[in-house]
Structures are given as C-alpha cells and as structure tokens.
Amino acid sequence: MSTATATRGGKFLTFFLAGEEYGLEILKVSEIIGMQPITRVPRTPSHIRGVINLRGKVIPIMELRARFGMPRDGAEDTCIIVVQVGAVQTGVVVDKVSEVVSIGDAEIEDAPTFGDGIHTEYLLGIGKTNGRVKLLLDIDRVLSGDEVAAAAAAASTA
Amino acid sequence: MTPLTLDDAAALLVQLEPTDQEDIAKLREALADLALDVQVPLAAQPLVARAARLLGELADHRTDDREATLAAANVALDDAVTAVEAAERRAAARRDGGEARASSAAATTTAPIVVPEMPSPVAPAASSSTPAPAATVVDGSVDTVPDDSDLDLLRDFIIESVECVANSEAALLTLEASPDDAEAVNTVFRAFHTVKGTSAFLGLHRMAGFAHEAESLLSRVRDREIAYTSGCAELSLRSVDMLKAMLADIDRALAGDRRLVVPVGYSALIAALASYDPSHDASLAASPHSVATTSTAAESGDDTARRAAPAAATAGATTGTTGDSTVRVRTDRLDRLIDLIGELVIAESMIAGDPLVSGSAGGVHHDLARKVTHAGKITRELQELAMSMRMVPLRTMFSKLTRLVRDVAIKAGKQVEFVTDGEDTEIDRNMVDILGDPLVHMVRNAIDHGLEAPDQREAAGKARQGQVRLSAYHAGGNVVVELRDDGNGLDRDRIIRKAIEKGLIESDKGMSDSEIFALIFAPGFSTADTVTDLSGRGVGMDVVRRNIESIRGRIDIASAPGKGTTFTIRLPLTLAVTDGMLVRVGTERFIVPTVNIHMSFRPEPSMLSTVVGRGEVVMLRGEVMPMVRLHRLFGVADAVEHPTDGLLMIVGDGEQRRTVLLVDELLGQQQVVAKSLGEWLGTVRGISGGAILGDGRVGLILDVGDVVALGQSGASVPLPAGIALAA
Numbered sequence: 001m002s003t004a005t006a007t008r009g010g011k012f013l014t015f016f017l018a019g020e021e022y023g024l025e026i027l028k029v030s031e032i033i034g035m036q037p038i039t040r041v042p043r044t045p046s047h048i049r050g051v052i053n054l055r056g057k058v059i060p061i062m063e064l065r066a067r068f069g070m071p072r073d074g075a076e077d078t079c080i081i082v083v084q085v086g087a088v089q090t091g092v093v094v095d096k097v098s099e100v101v102s103i104g105d106a107e108i109e110d111a112p113t114f115g116d117g118i119h120t121e122y123l124l125g126i127g128k129t130n131g132r133v134k135l136l137l138d139i140d141r142v143l144s145g146d147e148v149a150a151a152a153a154a155a156s157t158a
Numbered sequence: 159m160t161p162l163t164l165d166d167a168a169a170l171l172v173q174l175e176p177t178d179q180e181d182i183a184k185l186r187e188a189l190a191d192l193a194l195d196v197q198v199p200l201a202a203q204p205l206v207a208r209a210a211r212l213l214g215e216l217a218d219h220r221t222d223d224r225e226a227t228l229a230a231a232n233v234a235l236d237d238a239v240t241a242v243e244a245a246e247r248r249a250a251a252r253r254d255g256g257e258a259r260a261s262s263a264a265a266t267t268t269a270p271i272v273v274p275e276m277p278s279p280v281a282p283a284a285s286s287s288t289p290a291p292a293a294t295v296v297d298g299s300v301d302t303v304p305d306d307s308d309l310d311l312l313r314d315f316i317i318e319s320v321e322c323v324a325n326s327e328a329a330l331l332t333l334e335a336s337p338d339d340a341e342a343v344n345t346v347f348r349a350f351h352t353v354k355g356t357s358a359f360l361g362l363h364r365m366a367g368f369a370h371e372a373e374s375l376l377s378r379v380r381d382r383e384i385a386y387t388s389g390c391a392e393l394s395l396r397s398v399d400m401l402k403a404m405l406a407d408i409d410r411a412l413a414g415d416r417r418l419v420v421p422v423g424y425s426a427l428i429a430a431l432a433s434y435d436p437s438h439d440a441s442l443a444a445s446p447h448s449v450a451t452t453s454t455a456a457e458s459g460d461d462t463a464r465r466a467a468p469a470a471a472t473a474g475a476t477t478g479t480t481g482d483s484t485v486r487v488r489t490d491r492l493d494r495l496i497d498l499i500g501e502l503v504i505a506e507s508m509i510a511g512d513p514l515v516s517g518s519a520g521g522v523h524h525d526l527a528r529k530v531t532h533a534g535k536i537t538r539e540l541q542e543l544a545m546s547m548r549m550v551p552l553r554t555m556f557s558k559l560t561r562l563v564r565d566v567a568i569k570a571g572k573q574v575e576f577v578t579d580g581e582d583t584e585i586d587r588n589m590v591d592i593l594g595d596p597l598v599h600m601v602r603n604a605i606d607h608g609l610e611a612p613d614q615r616e617a618a619g620k621a622r623q624g625q626v627r628l629s630a631y632h633a634g635g636n637v638v639v640e641l642r643d644d645g646n647g648l649d650r651d652r653i654i655r656k657a658i659e660k661g662l663i664e665s666d667k668g669m670s671d672s673e674i675f676a677l678i679f680a681p682g683f684s685t686a687d688t689v690t691d692l693s694g695r696g697v698g699m700d701v702v703r704r705n706i707e708s709i710r711g712r713i714d715i716a717s718a719p720g721k722g723t724t725f726t727i728r729l730p731l732t733l734a735v736t737d738g739m740l741v742r743v744g745t746e747r748f749i750v751p752t753v754n755i756h757m758s759f760r761p762e763p764s765m766l767s768t769v770v771g772r773g774e775v776v777m778l779r780g781e782v783m784p785m786v787r788l789h790r791l792f793g794v795a796d797a798v799e800h801p802t803d804g805l806l807m808i809v810g811d812g813e814q815r816r817t818v819l820l821v822d823e824l825l826g827q828q829q830v831v832a833k834s835l836g837e838w839l840g841t842v843r844g845i846s847g848g849a850i851l852g853d854g855r856v857g858l859i860l861d862v863g864d865v866v867a868l869g870q871s872g873a874s875v876p877l878p879a880g881i882a883l884a885a
Contacts, residue, residue, distance in 0.1 A: 037855050039746075039848070039855055039856040039857065039858060040746065041835065041839065041842055041845065041858065042791070042792035042793055042794070042842070042844065042845070042858075043792065043793075043842055043843050043844065043845075044839065044842060048839065050856075051835055051836075051839075051848055051856045051858075052855075052856060053501075053850045053854055053855060053856050055497075055498065055501050056494075056497035056498050056500055056501040056850065057497065057833070058833045058834070058835055058836065058847075058848040058850075058856055059836060060835065060836055060838050060839045088836060088837065088838050089836075090836075090838055143838070
C-alpha cells in the first residue's frame with residue numbers, strides 16, 4: 001500500500017467534489033483562486049483541462065473528476081486549488097472549498113482496498129473528524145508524472 | 159625536511175659560487191616555493207621570484223656571464239629581505255609599538271618554510287642535478303579544494319576571475335597590436351594580480367602560484383625590462399588559457415568530487431614563465447603549442463592584428479576604463495520580474511478599459527482618467543526597462559572571436575585581417591550562448607575554407623592578407639550579424655556535384671544561387687577536399703542553422719566567385735518576445751509566429767482539390783500545397799468547415815515544404831512573451847508554448863514545423879476531445 005507508516009496527521013484543506021469531502025495536506029496548497037477561463041490545450045489527456053495565467057505564470061489545470069474517472073455531469077467548478085509539488089505548480093478544479101481542519105494521526109485510517117468511486121491508490125487514508133469522513137488525497141500520486149506523461153504520450157500518438 | 163626562511167636563503171645565496179650547479183638548483187627550488195608563500199609579504203614576492211628566475215638561468219646554463227647573474231640574484235634577494243623588513247616596520251608601527259604581540263611580525267616572516275628534501279615526489283635523487291621546474295607538481299596530479307573553503311566565496315571568485323581573464327585576453331590582443339600600450343599591460347597585470355590575491359586567500363595555492371608567475375612576466379613587461387614580443391605574447395595567452403582551464407576545473411570540482419586536477423602542461427608552462435628570456439623566443443615557437451612551419455604566418459598574423467588594431471584597441475581600452483558599476487542578478491529573478499511587469503501591463507490596460515475610467519459608464523471621472531494615464535506611462539516605461547535588462551552587447555563574443563581568428567590563422571597558415579564593427583549592438587542574454595558556437599564555426603570555416611593561402615591570393619591578384627569582417631547592426635526590428643570574407647567564394651558547381659552525389663537533389667534545374675548555397679546546411683554536407691582538424695568533417699553547418707533557428711533566427715548566404723562569401727544572420731531583438739499573429743479557430747485562439755507566415759488569403763473554390771492518398775491540397779499561382787485543417791488537428795468545435803468561408807495561411811519553417819493552414823479569421827498581430835507550458839504537461843505536439851494575451855488569458859503558440867508534420871501524418875483528434883473521453 002502507498003499509505004506508509006509515517007505520521008499522516010496534520011492540517012488539511014478540505015473541499016467537495018461530486019458530493020464527497022476530500023482533504024489535501026495544507027503544506028502542499030499554495031493558494032485558492034476563483035474559477036477563471038481556462039485555455040484548452042489540444043492533444044492532452046482528458047483530465048487536463050488546460051492552462052491558466054497565474055499572475056504571469058502559465059500553469060496547467062487538472063480535472064479531478066476525469067482523473068478519478070467520474071462523470072463531469074453536475075460539476076459546479078467554483079474554484080481552483082493551486083498546489084505546489086516540488087517546483088511545479090498545478091491547479092486542481094474542485095466544486096467547493098470547505099475548511100482547514102487538523103486531523104490527528106489516530107483519526108486517520110488506511111483506505112479500504114475495495115470500493116468504487118475513487119481509486120484507493122490516490123489516498124493517504126481516511127480521516128474521521130466530527131463524525132464525518134474525509135478522503136485524504138495523496139496529491140503527489142494524483143499528479144504523478146509517470147501516468148500523466150504516459151497518457152500524454154498515448155494521446156499524441158493516437 | 160629543511161626549514162628555510164628568506165633570511166636563510168639570502169645567507170645561503172651569498173655563499174654560493176657560480177659553479178655550484180647542484181646547490182643553485184636546490185636553492186632555486188626553495189626560492190620558487192618562497193615566492194609563492196603567502197607568508198612572504200606581497201612586496202617581496204616579485205623580488206624573490208626574480209632571484210629564483212636568475213638562479214634558474216644559472217641552473218639551466220642559459221646565461222653567459224654566470225658571475226653577473228649570480229650577483230643580480232643576490233641583489234634581488236637582498237632587496238626582498240629589505241622589503242620584508244620594511245613591511246615589518248610598517249606593521250609594527252601600526253600596532254603602536256607597545257603591544258605584546260609586537261614580535262609576531264618577526265615570527266611571520268621568519269616562520270619556517272618547509273622545503274621538501276626531494277624537489278619532486280616523482281623525480282627522486284637525480285632531480286637535483288637536472289633543471290627542475292619551478293613548481294613541484296605533475297600534470298594530471300590531483301589535490302582537493304580546501305575543506306574549510308566557503309563555497310559561495312569560491313563561486314564568486316570563479317565568476318569574477320573568468321571576467322578578469324576575459325578582460326586580460328582582450329587586452330593581450332590589443333597589446334599584440336600595439337606593444338607599447340601601457341594601459342593594456344596594466345589591465346593584464348591587474349587581472350593576474352587579482353586572481354593571484356584572491357586564490358591565495360581562498361587557499362588555492364596552485365592557482366595563486368601560477369597567477370603569480372604570469373603576473374611576474376607581465377610586471378617585467380610593465381617595468382620595461384623586456385619587450386612584449388611575439389614569444390611573450392604566446393606565453394601570456396597560454397597563461398590565460400591555463401587560468402581558464404584551472405578555473406573550469408575548480409568549477410567542476412565544486413560541483414562534484416572537489417578534486418582538482420593539474421591541467422596538462424602546467425609545470426612546463428610555469429617553468430617557461432619563470433625562466434622566460436626574450437632571446438629564446440625561437441625555442442618557444444617550436445613548442446608543441448604552435449606549429450613550427452608557420453612562424454612566418456605567426457609573424458604576419460601579428461601584423462594583421464596590428465592593422466586590425468583600432469577596433470580591438472578601443473574595445474580593450476573601454477572595457478578597462480569605463481567604470482559602469484553592475485549588480486549580478488539571478489536570471490530566474492529577472493525573468494520573474496519581467497513576467498510580473500507583463501502582468502502589470504495587462505492589469506493596467508484592464509483598469510484603463512474599465513467603463514468607470516473610460517467614461518462609457520456615463521459620468522466621466524476626469525481626475526481618475528488622468529491618474530490612470532499617468533500610471534500607464536510609468537508602466538510602459540517600466541516594461542521597456544525590464545526588456546532592456548536582458549540585453550548584453552556583443553562585445554565579449556567579438557573579442558573571443560578575435561582570439562580565435564589569431565589561433566586559427568596561425569594553424570591554417572593564412573594571413574588574416576579581422577575587422578569587427580558594431581560590437582555595441584545588444585542582443586538578448588540567452589541568445590549570446592546559442593549564437594556563440596555557430597559563429598565560432600563560421601569564423602573557422604571562413605579562414606580555413608573561405609580564404610585562400612597567401613600565395614594563391616597573390617596569384618589571383620589579391621592582397622596576400624585576407625580579410626574577415628564581422629559586423630552587427632540593427633535593421634528592420636532585427637539584429638543582423640554579418641560575417642564576410644574576401645576569399646574564393648563558394649564553389650557553386652562543386653556544391654551541386656556533392657549534393658547530387660549525396661542524393662540531396664536530382665539536378666540543379668530551376669534552383670537559384672541562394673537555394674544552391676543553402677545546400678551546405680544539409681546534415682553531413684562538406685565541400686572540403688581534405689579534412690583538417692579545423693573544419694571539414696561534414697558536421698557543422700547543419701548545426702549552425704539549427705542553432706540559429708532555435709533562437710528564431712535566419713541565416714542567408716551570398717557568394718561571388720573569387721570575391722568572397724557573406725553569411726547574414728538575422729535574429730529577433732529579444733527571445734522574450736515573439737512576434738505573432740493571433741488567429742481564431744472556432745472557439746479557440748492560437749498564436750502563429752510571424753516568422754513562419756508567408757501570406758494569407760481567402761481561397762476561390764477552384765483552388766481547392768483533393769488528391770487521392772495525399773489529402774486536400776491548395777493550388778496558388780501554380781504551387782501545390784497540402785492543406786492542414788487546424789480545427790481537426792486540435793479537435794476544436796464550431797470552426798469554419800469550408801475553406802472558402804475561412805482564411806488560408808501559407809506557412810513553412812524553411813526546411814519543410816510550404817503548407818497551408820485553415821483558420822477562421824485573423825485577429826491581429828501581437829507581440830507576446832513566450833512561456834513554457836511547464837514540465838508537468840511535457841511537450842504537447844504542435845504547441846511550442848503559451849503566452850498571456852491582452853485579456854489576461856493564455857493563448858497557445860503553434861509550433862508550425864510540428865503542426866505541418868502532424869498534418870502530413872494525417873493525425874487528427876476526435877471531436878470534442880476532452881469531453882468525449884471523459885464521458
């Protein structure tokens with residue numbers, strides 16, 4: 001499993017996507033911006049929505065629904081969470097940003113190895129606070145270069 | 159181990175007889191070490207070095223009057239001791255006398271200096287009877303960067319020294335032209351001196367030692383002890399090369415294993431420097447670094463440089479004297495600044511366009527409008543300034559080439575006058591490095607292939623000395639760099655023969671001269687009959703063109719038989735800004751670089767046809783061109799389907815066949831700042847990058863070459879790409 005034994009607790013930014021609540025490590029989040037016109041980039045995988053201008057920098061925008069194989073129907077697309085992994089900034093489109101919560105180590109469980117909806121390999125674990133369940137994303141994996149590159153290569157040779 | 163102080167050495171020297179060959183050699187070793195020792199005051203070092211040099215002459219039997227030489231060595235060493243004492247007195251005076259540490263000055267100068275019993279670790283016992291080199295190091299041997307050194311300091315040192323060395327190189331070339339130029343001598347001297355001082359401070363003793371020897375040679379020139387002859391010039395230039403090599407080595411060592419390798423020729427060169435004698439120039443000319451048979455060429459080469467002097471001299475003098483102060487800024491910060499200013503311009507134009515300001519909302523806010531206009535002026539000035547920050551003059555590159563010409567001319571046995579003008583022309587910093595290699599290659603070619611040998615020139619009724627002229631100027635929004643030689647010109651027939659032989663063309667029918675000359679840019683093409691180590695290996699001109707095109711430049715050739723060849727390189731003013739045409743395709747907008755566009759037109763139905771197996775083609779004035787529908791290639795919805803409703807744009811990037819792109823309409827010409835889409839997306843076929851458009855949105859810049867290639871392979875994307883796949 002991807003969810004290593006290291007401490008997983010900490011502060012998380014939670015957001016809604018297709019009715020579920022997800023969490024992102026707050027240290028990986030660089031800012032939240034409102035929805036804005038996205039320039040589509042042709043010949044890229046479907047989960048790449050395109051690029052936007054972030055104060056003079058061109059950054060790619062990822063469509064999480066497509067990444068997780070969910071339909072786009074009913075998407076509200078209210079904001080973009082800009083995450084920074086290494087030196088690379090990437091925007092992630094979400095329905096609604098919720099709050100910042102502290103989730104202790106003890107409140108996080110390993111993701112079950114079954115179930116539908118989201119692929120469990122993209123999860124750090126499942127956090128439970130205030131009686132609610134939050135799916136904690138392993139954003140590094142979600143943005144993982146290999147798969148994206150492979151998909152891009154596939155798309156451009158198609 | 160024999161501890162030896164300067165006083166000891168002086169005492170020993172007095173006792174020596176001119177015939178004590180072995181002792182002289184030993185003492186010379188010791189003095190050579192002493193001369194580099196940081197504990198010997200700077201004022202005394204040259205004197206000690208002089209004594210060592212004189213002893214070296216004795217040891218190597220290079221002097222006729224042994225008595226006089228020995229006496230001179232004695233005088234030098236005595237002077238050194240006096241200088242040390244004077245330095246001590248000054249130091250003591252500074253300490254106000256009474257301090258307890260007053261004796262430490264004496265301790266400093268008399269600190270035991272360890273002289274190895276064996277002068278060189280690899281040359282045991284016998285070495286004392288043979289003339290040993292001044293420095294006891296072996297080429298290729300290794301030591302390490304001092305462990306306690308400050309890396310930042312070291313890096314600054316490298317940057318500063320590289321500049322120093324480059325300056326001194328330019329000054330050396332000036333010197334060659336006008337050997338009496340005291341300012342040039344001083345420039346070189348100061349450069350060596352700075353390198354020596356800083357490297358000693360940083361614990362890079364080998365480098366300090368070397369710089370010291372080089373400095374000593376120059377100080378002899380400065381003090382009019384010796385003249386700046388061609389031998390001396392050769393030595394100085396080789397010293398500059400050695401310093402460059404050592405600097406590069408330190409740079410490499412810092413990045414990796416911290417091991418410093420002594421460059422090949424180090425000890426030989428340091429010995430040559432220490433024992434340089436103008437009357438022995440002949441032996442230098444025969445050294446492996448210059449070809450013996452070209453000694454006449456070398457001399458005439460010197461002449462050439464002398465005649466070409468004005469340009470070089472002014473270059474040297476101005477770099478030496480103008481005191482423009484500069485601040486080093488990391489390029490990523492600079493780029494970010496430029497990005498942000500671009501954003502500021504967009505934000506400003508949004509404010510200026512706001513109904514509240516422009517007055518379209520009803521009430522006119524005159525005051526506000528005035529303030530916004532004022533802010534707009536400042537913004538534009540700021541933008542211009544930011545763009546100019548990336549610009550550097552071509553001077554540095556030109557002076558590097560001056561050096562290259564000198565070396566190549568000697569090697570090729572040609573007489574060359576190298577004329578440069580326009581070295582103040584500025585180009586984008588990022589272009590300098592990419593332009594450097596092609597120019598080096600072309601200059602080499604011009605001398606090696608372009609110019610004829612002196613005899614041949616004379617037979618053809620030309621001056622024995624050929625001319626290579628490098629000029630730079632602004633023309634029509636471009637920077638033009640022109641390389642012109644007055645050699646034999648390109649051999650049109652031979653190029654055609656070679657091209658047919660290599661299967662590049664079938665015949666030369668219908669080809670213009672410039673099209674034929676352009677064949678030399680094909681990979682693997684070489685017209686040189688013999689392969690020399692200078693040029694003619696068939697790699698090169700294709701790389702030249704690729705490099706130039708990579709910075710969105712263009713290269714053209716003009717040539718006349720017997721008159722010479724001119725290469726003209728046209729470059730955009732800056733890499734940061736792309737001249738582009740904004741086009742609309744359905745709901746999307748793309749930027750097509752203007753450099754790729756030949757023309758655009760609305761087609762008549764009669765121009766269009768479909769060729770079986772080759773797709774749609776367009777015929778315009780007898781030329782048949784394939785058509786690429788951008789909307790199909792990029793999967794854009796709602797685009798113009800029929801070419802007669804849209805516009806056709808003829809594009810090509812020079813190498814490829816001209817192709818026609820179908821777009822909906824042209825939105826106008828625009829200068830955009832090209833940006834990468836980021837490594838996360840990787841390369842996207844057909845797209846070279848993105849740019850922020852006037853409305854703040856990102857526009858994609860077409861990679862025309864790739865679009866054409868994609869179009870020809872028949873690739874297209876189903877409609878509408880993203881959504882269809884996601885659903």
